[in-house]
Amino acid sequence: xxxxxxxxxxxxxxxxxxxxxxxxxxxxxxxxxxxxxxxxxxxxxxxxxxxxxxxxxxxxxxxxxxxxxxxxxxxxxxxxxxxxxxxxxxxxxxxxxxxxxxxxxxxxxxxxxxxxxxxxxxxxxxxxxxxxxxxxxxxxxxxxxxxxxxxxxxxxxxxxxxxxxxxxxxxxxxxxxxxxxxxxxxxxxxxxxxxxxxxxxxxxxxxxxxxxxxxxxxxxxxxxxxxxxxxxxxxxxxxxxxxxxxxxxxxxxxxxxxxxxxxxxxxxxxxxxxxxxxxxxxxxxxxxxxxxxxxxxxxxxxxxxxxxxxxxxxxxxxxxxxxxxxxxxxxxxxxxxxxxxxxxxxxxxxxxxxxxxxxxxxxxxxxxxxxxxxxxxxxxxxxxxxxxxxxxxxxxxxxxxxxxxxxxxxxxxxxxxxxxxxxxxxxxxxxxxxxxxxxxxxxxxxxxxxxxxxxxxxxxxxxxxxxxxxxxxxxxxxxxxxxxxxxxxxxxxxxxxxxxxxxxxxxxxxxxxxxxxxxxxxxxxxxxxxxxxxxxxxxxxxxxxxxxxxxxxxxxxxxxxxxxxxxxxxxxxxxxxxxxxxxxxxxxxxxxxxxxxxxxxxxxxxxxxxxxxxxxxxxxxxxxxxxxxxxxxxxxxxxxxxxxx
Amino acid sequence: xxxxxxxxxxxxxxxxxxxxxxxxxxxxxxxxxxxxxxxxxxxxxxxxxxxxxxxxxxxxxxxxxxx
Numbered sequence: 162x163x164x165x166x167x168x169x170x171x172x173x174x175x176x177x178x179x180x181x182x183x184x185x186x187x188x189x190x191x192x193x194x195x196x197x198x199x200x201x202x203x204x205x206x207x208x209x210x211x212x213x214x215x216x217x218x219x220x221x222x223x224x225x226x227x228x229x230x231x232x233x234x235x236x237x238x239x240x241x242x243x244x245x246x247x248x249x250x251x252x253x254x255x256x257x258x259x260x261x262x263x264x265x266x267x268x269x270x271x272x273x274x275x276x277x278x279x280x281x282x283x284x285x286x287x288x289x290x291x292x293x294x295x296x297x298x299x300x301x302x303x304x305x306x307x308x309x310x311x312x313x314x315x316x317x318x319x320x321x322x323x324x325x326x327x328x329x330x331x332x333x334x335x336x337x338x339x340x341x342x343x344x345x346x347x348x349x350x351x352x353x354x355x356x357x358x359x360x361x362x363x364x365x366x367x368x369x370x371x372x373x374x375x376x377x378x379x380x381x382x383x384x385x386x387x388x389x390x391x392x393x394x395x396x397x398x399x400x401x402x403x404x405x406x407x408x409x410x411x412x413x414x415x416x417x418x419x420x421x422x423x424x425x426x427x428x429x430x431x432x433x434x435x436x437x438x439x440x441x442x443x444x445x446x447x448x449x450x451x452x453x454x455x456x457x458x459x460x461x462x463x464x465x466x467x468x469x470x471x472x473x474x475x476x477x478x479x480x481x482x483x484x485x486x487x488x489x490x491x492x493x494x495x496x497x498x499x500x501x502x503x504x505x506x507x508x509x510x511x512x513x514x515x516x517x518x519x520x521x522x523x524x525x526x527x528x529x530x531x532x533x534x535x536x537x538x539x540x541x542x543x544x545x546x547x548x549x550x551x552x553x554x555x556x557x558x559x560x561x562x563x564x565x566x567x568x569x570x571x572x573x574x575x576x577x578x579x580x581x582x583x584x585x586x587x588x589x590x591x592x593x594x595x596x597x598x599x600x601x602x603x604x605x606x607x608x609x610x611x612x613x614x615x616x617x618x619x620x621x622x623x624x625x626x627x628x629x630x631x632x633x634x635x636x637x638x639x640x641x642x643x644x645x646x647x648x649x650x651x652x653x654x655x656x657x658x659x660x661x662x663x664x665x666x667x668x669x670x671x672x673x674x675x676x677x678x679x680x681x682x683x684x685x686x687x688x689x690x691x692x693x694x695x696x697x698x699x700x701x702x703x704x705x706x707x708x709x710x711x712x713x714x715x716x717x718x719x720x721x722x723x724x725x726x727x728x729x730x731x732x733x734x735x736x737x738x739x740x741x742x743x744x745x746x747x748x749x750x751x752x753x754x755x756x757x758x759x760x761x762x763x764x765x766x767x768x769x770x771x772x773x774x775x776x777x778x779x780x781x782x783x784x785x786x787x788x789x790x791x792x793x794x795x796x797x798x799x800x801x802x803x804x805x806x
Numbered sequence: 807x808x809x810x811x812x813x814x815x816x817x818x819x820x821x822x823x824x825x826x827x828x829x830x831x832x833x834x835x836x837x838x839x840x841x842x843x844x845x846x847x848x849x850x851x852x853x854x855x856x857x858x859x860x861x862x863x864x865x866x867x868x869x870x871x872x873x
Contacts, residue, residue: 221855315828322859323859325855326855326856326858326859327856327859329853329855330855387848387854387855387858388839388842388843388847388848388854388858389843389848391839391843392843482848
């Protein structure tokens with residue numbers, strides 16, 4: 162059993178102090194936002210408070226980027242609210258239909274992005290729910306309600322900006338540097354392992370790739386947090402892409418060595434790269450077929466460490482706030498069909514609940530419907546939709562009890578703002594401490610509780626203490642979570658199996674329909690990064706707690722696609738050389754995926770290259786790897802998985 | 807003397823002048839960021855965050871004063 166002392170040492174130094182500083186910042190920002198909202202006599206101070214709750218993120222980069230997208234999404238949502246109310250307010254059924262369609266579109270868009278872009282897409286839907294639905298009986302007030310909501314959101318963002326800057330909220334940059342440093346060490350270790358006699362399991366490789374791509378949203382946030390942010394982001398993106406490229410190259414080498422050839426893992430390989438270049442040029446004239454393999458092996462190993470050196474270069478640029486030598490984009494892979502399915506089901510779920518509430522005829526059911534839409538929107542940004550609904554169902558009653566204590570025990574009729582600020586402190590600081598927890602479940606619980614508390618409290622100036630209104634709001638919050646929970650049994654959100662099915666299908670399709678011409682916008686490395694993002698999605702859907710044939714298959718397809726793309730890229734510089742004919746046949750063999758032809762082409766290019774093999778060594782080496790990878794039959798588990806799909 | 811603010815009118819809808827100033831501040835700040843990066847602005851201050859915030863507030867104030 163671990164002692165308290167052990168537990169303390171297991172907590173990273175400064176984490177507790179950092180968490181408290183974060184929690185107090187959030188409380189101060191909330192108090193300022195509410196004070197300014199009251200001072201400006203805004204109609205919707207709750208929205209200012211909710212803005213603080215939503216933007217409660219530990220680092221500046223994270224919350225600033227989210228704030229940026231929140232402002233844009235609020236503007237889009239407000240325009241959509243005005244349009245929907247203007248067009249459909251006279252017809253209840255069409256109004257609900259339009260809302261359902263809009264929710265579906267927003268949830269679909271959420272599935273196409275990650276990070277704060279996904280949040281913005283969801284917010285477009287929830288803004289309409291919060292602004293348009295309450296105005297269903299008074300459409301003439303929609304413009305005023307929109308202005309009130311927009312103003313409150315801006316007040317919340319400005320308040321948090323002042324508090325974060327004055328109380329020196331930490332930047333994302335140091336965290337990203339630490340994370341990328343750790344990842345570059347893992348990649349270097351893996352490269353050493355592969356060039357030695359070792360190998361890593363597909364689970365380990367997948368976890369490594371998933372960890373690299375998981376940093377993507379955090380890296381994006383660095384751009385906005387300081388004047389050097391653009392350079393930092395570019396360097397961090399370059400590092401992430403180099404990490405992915407190196408890991409994939411190491412995995413390809415591992416697959417190649419497993420396929421055959423002791424030469425790859427022999428000590429001769431290391432010996433070959435140590436030899437002097439001048440000696441090599443005379444020796445290479447006498448190369449036979451085995452020497453060719455050895456030279457290619459040496460080049461591949463050398464190339465792997467050259468890639469590691471590039472990672473180091475990008476890391477240096479990141480630490481010096483400089484732009485990297487080579488700048489890469491980090492594209493995201495959108496699972497379009499899964500997003501479409503999710504959007505349709507969300508729209509249907511919303512429509513079913515809206516019809517149910519319409520049939521009940523409760524006078525204040527529109528508030529419940531607003532909350533349902535908000536829950537649908539937020540849940541779309543989480544990887545586990547049903548898990549979020551369950552969490553909301555658990556947290557809602559807890560928040561009701563806590564807010565009841567705050568209103569009727571702690572404040573107990575106080576109308577002074579100072580009392581409100583002091584009374585809020587333990588509830589806000591407690592929730593913010595939970596948000597700062599490294600445990601995802603606790604962090605989600607804290608975030609949901611913070612938002613629910615503010616919704617239930619509905620701060621006004623002066624604060625009202627109507628038990629009936631409070632109980633009705635509590636009832637509708639719990640009812641909204643319960644209705645969504647029940648409806649998700651009838652119209653279930655997309656499952657991990659469905660998601661996996663699409664991801665593997667698109668991987669196979671990309672391999673079958675590989676385009677040999679250069680991509681219009683993305684370099685080969687960026688395309689590889691996008692494919693690896695998909696691997697991360699496969700890992701998330703499959704779970705990495707036990708070996709999975711889906712993960713194996715995804716890596717198998719990635720290896721093949723990447724090796725073909727790399728061959729095409731390495732052959733391109735030779736296309737206009739005297740070797741053009743041989744190179745063209747090699748290219749055709751690669752696109753056809755014919756391992757024997759590829760091996761023959763490599764031999765022909767080597768022979769045609771003459772005594773100086775420097776020019777043809779990269780293409781021959783990558784062709785050799787491609788021949789081994791494309792010539793490897795899938796394992797029985799992978800083959801079964803593919804047949805089932 | 808009372809200061810008058812120019813209202814922005816979009817499709818017949820009056821937009822509060824503060825919105826125009828905020829958008830103007832963001833536009834100027836975006837251009838200025840590149841210059842600040844080149845002159846290593848952050849290295850002159852112990853707390854660059856407050857320096858940047860102060861600069862943005864100053865730009866906003868200038869826009870309000872000038873226009």
